[in-house]
Amino acid sequence: MEPLIQSFGLSKSFPLSRTLRQVLRAERPAVLAVDGVDLTINRGDSIGLVGESGSGKTTVGRLLLKLTPFSGGQLTYAGEHVDRMSAARLRGFRQQAQLVFQNPFDAVNPRFNIRRIVAEPLINLGVPRAEHEERVAESLRLVGLAEPQRYLDRLPHQLSGGELQRVVMARALVIGPEFLVADEPVSMLDVSVRAGILNLMRDLQQRLALTSFTISHDLTLVRYICSRTLVMYLGRIVEEGPTEDLILRPAHPYTRALVAAVPRPNVDQSRDSLPISGAIGSGPPSGCRLRDRCPHAFARCTAEEPRLAQVAPGHSSACHLHEA
Amino acid sequence: MSALLTVGNLSVSYRRDGAAIRAVDGVDLMVPAGMMLGLVGESGCGKSTLARALMGVLPGNARITGGSIYLAGEDLLAIAPEKRRERLWRDISFVPQTAMNALDPVYRLRDQMREVLIERGGLTRAAADRRAAELFGAVGLNARRLEDFPHQFSGGMRQRAAIAMALALSPKLIIADEPVTALDVIVQRQVLDTLRTLGRELGLSAIIVTHDISVVAYLCGITAVMYAGRIVEYGPTEVLTSAPAHPYTMGLMNASPDLYRAAEPLVPIDGAPPDLAHPSPGCRFAPRCPFALPACRERDPDAIAVGEGHRAACLRTGEAGALRELSRKAATWSR
Amino acid sequence: MPLAGAKLRKLPLGRSLARFARYLWQNPSALAGFVIYLVFFLVAISAGLIAPHDPTEILFADDGQLAASLPPSLAHPLGTTNLGRDVFSQLVLGARPSLLVGITAALAVATVGSMVGLVAGYLGGWVDRALMRLADLVLGLPFLPFVIVLVALIGASLQHIVFAVALLLWPNAARVIRSQVLTLAQRQFIEAARVTGASEWRVMFVHIAPNIVPLAFLYGSIAVGWAIVTEASLSFLGFGKADTISWGTMLQDAYASQALDRQQFAWFVPPGICLVLVVLAGFLISRGYEELLFPKLREG
Numbered sequence A: 001m002e003p004l005i006q007s008f009g010l011s012k013s014f015p016l017s018r019t020l021r022q023v024l025r026a027e028r029p030a031v032l033a034v035d036g037v038d039l040t041i042n043r044g045d046s047i048g049l050v051g052e053s054g055s056g057k058t059t060v061g062r063l064l065l066k067l068t069p070f071s072g073g074q075l076t077y078a079g080e081h082v083d084r085m086s087a088a089r090l091r092g093f094r095q096q097a098q099l100v101f102q103n104p105f106d107a108v109n110p111r112f113n114i115r116r117i118v119a120e121p122l123i124n125l126g127v128p129r130a131e132h133e134e135r136v137a138e139s140l141r142l143v144g145l146a147e148p149q150r151y152l153d154r155l156p157h158q159l160s161g162g163e164l165q166r167v168v169m170a171r172a173l174v175i176g177p178e179f180l181v182a183d184e185p186v187s188m189l190d191v192s193v194r195a196g197i198l199n200l201m202r203d204l205q206q207r208l209a210l211t212s213f214t215i216s217h218d219l220t221l222v223r224y225i226c227s228r229t230l231v232m233y234l235g236r237i238v239e240e241g242p243t244e245d246l247i248l249r250p251a252h253p254y255t256r257a258l259v260a261a262v263p264r265p266n267v268d269q270s271r272d273s274l275p276i277s278g279a280i281g282s283g284p285p286s287g288c289r290l291r292d293r294c295p296h297a298f299a300r301c302t303a304e305e306p307r308l309a310q311v312a313p314g315h316s317s318a319c320h321l322h323e324a
Numbered sequence B: 001m002s003a004l005l006t007v008g009n010l011s012v013s014y015r016r017d018g019a020a021i022r023a024v025d026g027v028d029l030m031v032p033a034g035m036m037l038g039l040v041g042e043s044g045c046g047k048s049t050l051a052r053a054l055m056g057v058l059p060g061n062a063r064i065t066g067g068s069i070y071l072a073g074e075d076l077l078a079i080a081p082e083k084r085r086e087r088l089w090r091d092i093s094f095v096p097q098t099a100m101n102a103l104d105p106v107y108r109l110r111d112q113m114r115e116v117l118i119e120r121g122g123l124t125r126a127a128a129d130r131r132a133a134e135l136f137g138a139v140g141l142n143a144r145r146l147e148d149f150p151h152q153f154s155g156g157m158r159q160r161a162a163i164a165m166a167l168a169l170s171p172k173l174i175i176a177d178e179p180v181t182a183l184d185v186i187v188q189r190q191v192l193d194t195l196r197t198l199g200r201e202l203g204l205s206a207i208i209v210t211h212d213i214s215v216v217a218y219l220c221g222i223t224a225v226m227y228a229g230r231i232v233e234y235g236p237t238e239v240l241t242s243a244p245a246h247p248y249t250m251g252l253m254n255a256s257p258d259l260y261r262a263a264e265p266l267v268p269i270d271g272a273p274p275d276l277a278h279p280s281p282g283c284r285f286a287p288r289c290p291f292a293l294p295a296c297r298e299r300d301p302d303a304i305a306v307g308e309g310h311r312a313a314c315l316r317t318g319e320a321g322a323l324r325e326l327s328r329k330a331a332t333w334s335r
Numbered sequence C: 001m002p003l004a005g006a007k008l009r010k011l012p013l014g015r016s017l018a019r020f021a022r023y024l025w026q027n028p029s030a031l032a033g034f035v036i037y038l039v040f041f042l043v044a045i046s047a048g049l050i051a052p053h054d055p056t057e058i059l060f061a062d063d064g065q066l067a068a069s070l071p072p073s074l075a076h077p078l079g080t081t082n083l084g085r086d087v088f089s090q091l092v093l094g095a096r097p098s099l100l101v102g103i104t105a106a107l108a109v110a111t112v113g114s115m116v117g118l119v120a121g122y123l124g125g126w127v128d129r130a131l132m133r134l135a136d137l138v139l140g141l142p143f144l145p146f147v148i149v150l151v152a153l154i155g156a157s158l159q160h161i162v163f164a165v166a167l168l169l170w171p172n173a174a175r176v177i178r179s180q181v182l183t184l185a186q187r188q189f190i191e192a193a194r195v196t197g198a199s200e201w202r203v204m205f206v207h208i209a210p211n212i213v214p215l216a217f218l219y220g221s222i223a224v225g226w227a228i229v230t231e232a233s234l235s236f237l238g239f240g241k242a243d244t245i246s247w248g249t250m251l252q253d254a255y256a257s258q259a260l261d262r263q264q265f266a267w268f269v270p271p272g273i274c275l276v277l278v279v280l281a282g283f284l285i286s287r288g289y290e291e292l293l294f295p296k297l298r299e300g
Helices: A020-024 A056-066 A087-096 A116-122 A129-142 A161-173 A191-207 A217-225 A242-246 A253-261 A299-303 B046-054 B081-090 B109-120 B125-138 B141-146 B155-167 B185-202 B213-217 B237-242 B246-255 B317-327 C012-026 C028-045 C088-123 C123-140 C143-154 C158-185 C188-195 C199-236 C248-257 C265-293
Strands: A005-015 A028-040 A046-050 A072-077 A095-098 A178-181 A210-214 A228-233 A236-242 A309-313 A315-317 B003-015 B019-032 B036-040 B063-072 B090-094 B173-177 B205-210 B222-227 B230-236 B303-307 B311-312
Touching: A028 A072, A028 A236, A046 A056, A046 A217, A056 A178, A056 A210, A072 C199, A087 A095, A087 A116, A095 A161, A116 A129, A116 A161, A129 A161, A161 A191, A161 C012, A178 C088, A191 A210, A191 A217, A191 A299, A191 B230, A191 B246, A210 A217, A210 C265, A217 A242, A228 A253, A253 B185, A299 B311, B003 B046, B003 B205, B003 C088, B019 B063, B019 B205, B019 B222, B019 B230, B036 B046, B036 B213, B036 B303, B046 B090, B046 B173, B046 B205, B081 B109, B090 B155, B090 C088, B109 B141, B109 B155, B125 B141, B125 B173, B125 B185, B125 C028, B155 B173, B155 B185, B185 B205, B185 B213, B205 B213, B213 B237, B213 B246, B222 B237, B222 B246, B230 B237, B230 B246, B246 B317, B303 B317, B303 C158, C012 C028, C028 C088, C028 C265, C088 C158, C088 C199, C088 C248, C088 C265, C143 C158, C143 C199, C158 C199, C188 C199, C199 C248, C199 C265, C248 C265
Parallel strands: A046 A210, A046 A228, A095 A178, A178 A210, B036 B205, B036 B222, B090 B173, B173 B205
Antiparallel strands: A005 A028, A005 A072, A228 A236, A236 A315, A309 A315, B003 B019, B003 B063, B222 B230, B230 B311, B303 B311
């Protein structure tokens, strides 16, 4: 079966503001937020992308939906090159691929009522007016808001965080997409509310046979809803594999540090020390990006950037240690 | 274990749009000396207001409407407001949620530390500089970084600098409001480790205000769970996380995923916190509680002792064990 | 956190009117400004009914003499001009051109400023740079002299005055609105609009534009005062349209007839006061509205 989404060497750089000296020297400093990402997403997959701030994970999400232009690399959707799509094909793409945002209060126009918010994709994609009311109500029911009439005329600030996030999901689903990207879907919600949204996402994945791509800094969340996970560090993928494997048998030092760092209730972690030190900076200029923080770094790590290599079936990691 | 901080029946009200909102309603708390108390609750429960009331830095439209605060035996509310402000950093200090709220972006850290140590602490400049270097060392920062400006620090380092500032005058109690929420998970762990080490080495007493139970479990020996302005459960953290006695705490535990127990489904708590401007009689959690009895809606239950140093404000604490079992099933909570 | 139990209001219009009324009540300055505008507006509309005489009619007293320079009396509440015209009628009818100029200029400034700010802020790039350079250019022009020259070239009708004022006042509005647009464009709901298939034009006019209306209104209300004073200044300086009665021409007339020397306060003080009041009202409303737009963060 052909994969739904494939990317080769996807990258994105953001220009930095220049000092006068740099202007005079015609230098264009930039931050390479995403540096050559290859990924494959099959239909029905639920993929997680994990990383800390500065890893580039949010940018990858935007690139996959062509919300920001590529600086390099290619992306195909159902076999078609996304950056070569015509305006008409792009409309079709927008119908198939949607995004759920992090902060529900920021993701909706504060002046529109719920009906108008959820109907937006229908309006933009030219669905006949007559169908709107029914489809909006259906979508609200789908996300667990059982009595849509109660919500349709309300404004966003009248809803709670959990309800509004469901509205955001309803908007994403109203046109029946097959691919859903969720960017930190619950990080702004209260703990007791998160569980509801996460359960909803699991439920929808199954019911609608969605292909999902969830971006999060929270490994625990990713374990709950994603079967396969990618770990990003400073713009590159450093490990990927089945989520269970990644968490129980992490191969890459960075992943191991992420797993060890998660505080767990009722577990004495006092004796676990972190396998890496320091904080994310801009990374060393050559070789492996983690080498300035990794206790296992050796000569090869400075000279050569490691590539993803298989460490177990379906599980690969980019670290020289595996071959050493 | 002597009590360092004793809060008795404290109430704080806001005036907003003409209505009085009882953000903190009859709170009893105790922080033993040398221990860290975790104050857990979701948004709107009043924990930040409580923290500010303890510090004496409530905003203009809020007022303490009743109760007492005793720090090391001294009645804090009996002190005149101007005097309280003077003693602020010396008795109780504060680590705010985002370190940038504590650090002035236009001054070097060295100058900011000096200001606290010289103005409020009465040290000479040389003594202040020595102490600043000592404090930075204690939080795991290189003393040379004192020369830098806050924006040159990473998030975790800034948070640690804020902790160093809070420790400057060796306060009796530190209140930290969501100290690690804004940080990445690895840095979060580093800062938590710093706090833990400080706790052990300096015998630091602290109140850690957070919504994240795993942070509290890692750091605090005692936990107080807050809901709609009241403390619903209070006791040793270990007990609260393994055998909670209040339905809300049970709900929180079931809704918080554990990295290694992914097979268990998460159970959400339906509904939303009550409107504090118009509190209904009876238990505040009753509308969302799957175990609510008619009696629960009539009277707000007082805290009942459940075990040693453990109390819960619920009429059904006697059946806690059975209720816990039921609370783990999703069906119990969906209505 | 908003509460799920918030009351549902059926008519959004009713709600915003109620909120507006309550806001006015809590803000005495905005209320004062609003009342002043309302009064003048009503006077201007019903001027024909209120004014006892035609403002340009030369009146004669019962004994056949010219009713010139009469002091205030029941028949002439503000007296008469040196040519026997009723001052009160002039004042009341003079409100019309002033308010007309004020309101149309405000609309023009708000519209042009919004368009430019929206396009520059959203599209960015060379469009933004070009428009902002143009704004800088216009801001560098001296206001009154330029308006005088323009009006001298194209004629002194009210429309031309409005045109001249709008031409010079749009950059302030445009710059501020552009900043607001820049901020708004970063908001996630704009990104959400794009991901759900909205075209760039739609994003600009359906999503961003409604959010800048308050600022446009604010700058519009500031422009009202400017426009009215400009019209009065032009008229006073003698560049206005000769046969229109406005507060400015009243002042010009009084000045030319040496009313100050003759201490005919009732002639030239009222139009001056009216001008001051209208400009003050504009200021009060804009100030009160600014507080509404950018309220202090509430604790809680």
